[in-house]
Amino acid sequence: MPTVNVKKYDLERLVNMPLEDEFIEKTFPMMGIEVENIYEEEGEKIIQFSVNPNRPDYLSSEGLARGFRGFIGIEKGLPKYEVEDSDVKLYSTNKSRPYIALAVVKGIIIDDYVLENLINFQEKLHWVMGRDRKKVAIGIHDFDKVKPPFYYRDVKGDEVKFIPLNSDEEMTPKEILEKHEKGIKYRHLIKDSFPLLEDSEGNILSMPPIINSNLTKVTTETRNLLIDVTGTDKWAVEKTLNIIVTALAERKYAKIHSVEVIYENEKIKYPNLKEEVVEVSPDYINKILGTNLTPGAILNYLRKARMDAQFIENKFKVFVPPYRVDIFGEIDIAEEVAICYGYDKFKGLYPEIATIGSLHPLEKRCDFIRDIMIGLGFYEVINLMLSNEEVLFKNMRLDIKDYIEVLKPASIEHKIVRPFLLPIIMETVRINQHKELPIKIFEIGECINIKDNKIVETKNIAGAIVSNETNFNEIKSYVEALLRELKLTYKIEEYEHPSFIKGRCAKILVDNEEIGYFGEIHPEVLENFEIEFPVTAFEVILK
Structure with missing residues (x-):
């Protein structure tokens, strides 16, 4: 999460009141902003905040002060900007x-x-x-x-x-x-x-x-x-x-x-500073939070969150300030009410039935595979399941029309649920290619596809090697090592895939069913991802 260093004097003059260190350390975390440190530098007291990326309006002392004034109740409601x-x-x-x-x-x-x-x-x-x-x-x-x-x-x-x-x-x-x-x-x-x-x-x-x-x-x-x-x-x-x-x-x-x-x-x-409007019922908010708040109490909490609302026919018409980029629907409004109501007021409940949990067999298998890949010298990476058309399809030279798209994405960069892992691995390579070579990374994660008008979820593993010397034989040796450790009876056949160099790609068959592929990444794909070094890669569907 990004950190913001704020001079305490500047924060105090923006909130128009002196602030004790203990009060800062107690109050800001209740707003969802961690106080990492308070220290002195050249005679100035500096507060280091850790801010969630979904609240870029908190990345300045002005934004922090505005939210703080609302949270403690000295300035409520929607800020008006002429x-x-x-x-x-x-x-x-x-x-x-x-x-x-x-x-x-x-x-x-x-x-x-x-x-x-x-x-x-x-x-x-x-x-x-x-x-x-x-x-x-x-x-x-x-x-x-x-x-x-x-x-x-x-x-x-x-x-x-x-x-x-x-x-x-x-x-x-x-x-x-x-x-x-x-x-x-x-x-x-x-x-x-x-x-x-x-x-x-x-x-x-x-x-x-x-x-x-x-x-x-x-x-x-x-x-x-x-x-x-x-x-x-x-x-x-x-x-x-x-x-x-x-x-x-x-x-x-x-x-x-x-x-x-x-x-x-x-x-x-x-600028267009017109507020956006989200409708939500008090029944929905109480159901989500497990509370029994009156409409008046909910309105008060919304005003502390620097919003305003009209209550008409058992529904709130909530007015969201123009600097908020994280409010898209009812659940976001419920979260704002929860923050201003106070997370410390929510009490945990024990389940009525005691249960003993254990890992799903596939998850146990994935842990075993992680050990194999780490033993082969690969580092594990973890990425978001959401990406975009450019990364998933265009950069990989793929023409795919059937995929799952988010109806109201928080960002245009994260609007499609990934159908496979390899494009995300390539994006990770792009970001980290300045690291010392060779780079050997892998990821295990869920992928969502559409087949015969049905949603199909699979658990995949994909990996890549970045090196001036990497080639088809190297990636083949690692893939075969993985398959042998998994005790799979497999066949390898020549394969043509748009993302790989022709003649330098193969598919993996188990019981005559294709479960994956590997090879040398096509130069056009490398250019699309702005990668300056040769890359070999693989992807396998885990059974």
């Missing part, structure tokens, strides 16, 4: 990272506390909302140093120059990717063109998702901010902007102003 109209416009023709949302925040007083928090907040959101800038990238600029309207477009890598942030050398976009620290780190996110954000006078504000311009660097002298959020996921872009501007609006004197984004066929005014 957005003043402005004549600021942006014209977008960018195709590589097609979505952009902007806002202006005026009148904010930026001292050292605010500046440090703003920088840390930006980086935490890059990780939580942006998947390390792949999905969302954020730019925060000194608005007074540029002149609207703004333009968001793609350019070639050598047609313009600007000074990147924290540098004194003017560079082209291509040179930034080759020389600048951030350019080297994030150049894999740039494909064929270079996104640029510039003002009416040709001044470059940023090259998303790599680096801002030094021209618009924010300092303690800055009073008016321009926030831009760019990316490949419209929902994530818009929500990230909402999280930032509503947090800044918690600061004294800060006022939010709109920006109109003009696409070729569409105009959108940002």
